[in-house]
Amino acid sequence: MKSTLALIRTTAGTSPVATALGLAVLAGLFLFPSFVKSPYTLHIMILFFLSTIQGEAWNIIGGYTGQYSIGHVAYFGAGAYTTMILMQYKQIPPWYGMLAGIGVALVVSLIIGSICFRLQGPYFVLASIAVAEIMRLSAINLKDITNGAEGILITEIPVFKIGNTVVTDFLSKVPFYYVGLVITLVTILVTWMVQNSKLGYYFQAIREDQDAAHSLGISLPLYKNIALALSAVFTSLSGSFYAIYIGYIDPSTVLNLDISVQIVLVCIIGGIGTIWGPVIGAMVLVPLSEALRSDLIAGMIFKTGLTSEGSAIGTFLKENLAHAHALIYGILVVVVILFMPDGVLGWVKKLTVQKGRG
Amino acid sequence: MATILEIKHVSKFFGGLAANSDVSFSLEEGMIMGMIGPNGAGKTTLFNCITGYYPPSRGEVIFKAQKISGLEPDRICRLGMVRTWQKVRPLAKLSVIDNVMVGALCRTNSLKTARELAMEQLKVVRMENKPDFPAGGLPIGEQKKLEVARALATQPQLLLLDEVMGGLNPAESDEIIQLILEIKKGGGITQMVIEHDMKAIMRISDRIVVINSGEKLAEGTPQEIVNNPEVVRAYLGDFHA
Ligand SMILES: Nc1ncnc2c1ncn2[C@@H]1O[C@H](COP(=O)(O)OP(=O)(O)OP(=O)(O)O)[C@@H](O)[C@H]1O
Numbered sequence: 001m002k003s004t005l006a007l008i009r010t011t012a013g014t015s016p017v018a019t020a021l022g023l024a025v026l027a028g029l030f031l032f033p034s035f036v037k038s039p040y041t042l043h044i045m046i047l048f049f050l051s052t053i054q055g056e057a058w059n060i061i062g063g064y065t066g067q068y069s070i071g072h073v074a075y076f077g078a079g080a081y082t083t084m085i086l087m088q089y090k091q092i093p094p095w096y097g098m099l100a101g102i103g104v105a106l107v108v109s110l111i112i113g114s115i116c117f118r119l120q121g122p123y124f125v126l127a128s129i130a131v132a133e134i135m136r137l138s139a140i141n142l143k144d145i146t147n148g149a150e151g152i153l154i155t156e157i158p159v160f161k162i163g164n165t166v167v168t169d170f171l172s173k174v175p176f177y178y179v180g181l182v183i184t185l186v187t188i189l190v191t192w193m194v195q196n197s198k199l200g201y202y203f204q205a206i207r208e209d210q211d212a213a214h215s216l217g218i219s220l221p222l223y224k225n226i227a228l229a230l231s232a233v234f235t236s237l238s239g240s241f242y243a244i245y246i247g248y249i250d251p252s253t254v255l256n257l258d259i260s261v262q263i264v265l266v267c268i269i270g271g272i273g274t275i276w277g278p279v280i281g282a283m284v285l286v287p288l289s290e291a292l293r294s295d296l297i298a299g300m301i302f303k304t305g306l307t308s309e310g311s312a313i314g315t316f317l318k319e320n321l322a323h324a325h326a327l328i329y330g331i332l333v334v335v336v337i338l339f340m341p342d343g344v345l346g347w348v349k350k351l352t353v354q355k356g357r358g
Numbered sequence: 359m360a361t362i363l364e365i366k367h368v369s370k371f372f373g374g375l376a377a378n379s380d381v382s383f384s385l386e387e388g389m390i391m392g393m394i395g396p397n398g399a400g401k402t403t404l405f406n407c408i409t410g411y412y413p414p415s416r417g418e419v420i421f422k423a424q425k426i427s428g429l430e431p432d433r434i435c436r437l438g439m440v441r442t443w444q445k446v447r448p449l450a451k452l453s454v455i456d457n458v459m460v461g462a463l464c465r466t467n468s469l470k471t472a473r474e475l476a477m478e479q480l481k482v483v484r485m486e487n488k489p490d491f492p493a494g495g496l497p498i499g500e501q502k503k504l505e506v507a508r509a510l511a512t513q514p515q516l517l518l519l520d521e522v523m524g525g526l527n528p529a530e531s532d533e534i535i536q537l538i539l540e541i542k543k544g545g546g547i548t549q550m551v552i553e554h555d556m557k558a559i560m561r562i563s564d565r566i567v568v569i570n571s572g573e574k575l576a577e578g579t580p581q582e583i584v585n586n587p588e589v590v591r592a593y594l595g596d597f598h599a
Pocket residue numbers: 372375377395396397398399400401402403404444
């Protein structure tokens with residue numbers, strides 16, 4: 001027990017052990033589809049990548065800079081819609097659509113930022129929700145562009161070729177797995193680079209004390225805008241990727257406030273303002289939400305024999321548990337805030353330090 | 359000697375309250391200007407007006423022959439004027455060295471250079487022995503010194519210190535006095551110092567300005583100030599009572 005804790009502690013720094021472990025995990029992730037063929041497992045991994053990308057992206061503006069956006073679905077939706085509209089109606093391949101999506105998300109973020117970051121106070125939080133809702137309503141009503149509430153269904157993803165060689169035809173989940181993995185790794189790398197640069201110092205200074213930061217030569221609107229723009233870029237990428245992967249979007253899925261909340265939860269649960277926090281948060285939340293969706297939890301309760309499937313309580317659980325994710329997330333957040341104010345990551349760190357001393 | 363800072367008829371109103379009214383004086387390069395006045399006199403408010411925390415309601419501030427009133431604090435800092443906060447504002451979750459690095463990054467984009475500059479400043483305030491300690495957990499005396507180190511790391515020409523000795527024990531205060539005198543000896547940095555400790559302010563100041571009820575009551579050498587009957591009545595009298 002003691003040695004595993006010691007191992008966790010040393011991996012927190014950058015020891016040779018940590019490097020070796022990191023490389024092993026990386027190799028494992030790249031080889032994963034060669035060993036695991038189950039489409040459902042690959043699907044869960046892809047959802048985990050999506051969630052990690054979103055968490056890392058939100059972390060830049062929310063975790064490092066301390067500006068809580070509760071409307072990040074706006075950038076997710078911008079990426080998803082731009083990519084899908086271009087692909088379905090203009091026959092523009094999704095890899096260009098992703099770039100266009102980033103462009104749209106950047107414009108949205110700069111509009112929000114340039115208005116809200118001139119003022120201090122809760123304006124940004126409120127505006128972030130408002131803008132997300134405006135985008136959802138626009139997507140419903142601008143039927144000519146977005147196909148309204150019916151949404152957009154992709155009929156065919158163009159084959160990805162380099163020169164004349166076909167790289168992939170996107171018929172299985174494996175290519176999506178690799179695209180997700182690569183975007184995730186890039187997002188983590190960029191976060192790491194931000195943390196270890198002047199930007200990271202300035203973002204955190206703003207989070208810790210705006211007035212102090214301002215007095216030390218930091219332009220608040222400039223650096224908040226940079227943080228939001230960076231965050232929007234990666235959130236938009238996750239939206240584009242989601243849209244192409246699922247193949248169907250509509251306003252109630254890709255512009256739903258629920259997604260904004262989930263993105264924030266990934267960070268809060270894992271540990272805000274840290275590189276690995278969102279990874280951990282996604283590892284907790286993705287399986288949990290899958291379990292909720294697939295009646296797994298009700299099934300488990302029946303197995304324990306606490307109540308049977310036929311009883312009144314059983315029927316109630318079966319019908320409602322799948323829709324109770326908001327409630328369960330709420331409980332989870334309360335538990336995390338009460339017992340792990342720095343998220344799972346902070347909690348584990350504290351535990352290892354205490355055990356190390358004891 | 360050249361004038362580095364000119365405060366011209368500065369007033370600041372909060373609703374009906376004139377926290378500063380028609381205050382004018384100037385600072386020569388290299389000097390230490392002491393500022394005294396009873397609680398609520400408007401000293402911190404004047405610092406806030408000078409450093410851009412908020413614009414003065416009336417009047418203007420000239421720094422190095424440039425009008426700065428109306429500019430944002432970050433611009434003013436980059437021009438070479440920095441302040442410390444009476445109520446300390448550590449970047450609590452960041453380490454001691456990271457706090458000072460944030461200041462140093464005002465003049466460089468390289469973390470390596472910033473870290474070296476920050477370490478130098480920590481040595482100046484004699485805190486080089488705990489660079490990795492979280493700033494929020496420091497005792498008040500060290501948080502005050504950290505304020506100074508962080509401000510110095512921005513490489514200012516004008517340093518405004520707002521009650522750095524407030525809440526410190528005599529030994530710590532003495533350390534700060536030495537520090538202020540060292541900064542002066544180093545040359546290149548003009549200082550304006552708000553302090554309630556009369557002995558300290560008499561010792562370090564070249565000139566003193568007295569603020570009372572938002573107005574400038576008197577200005578002069580420490581000797582002139584202690585002998586000014588109005589000051590004695592309004593402030594020192596209070597002080598001894
Ligand atoms: N933001 C504000 N809004 C309203 N009133 C304010 C504000 N800031 C300061 N004041 C008021 O202005 C007056 C001057 O306050 P200030 O803090 O400048 O005094 P001070 O000379 O620094 O006092 P101390 O020695 O206690 O620090 C006080 O009456 C204070 O209550």
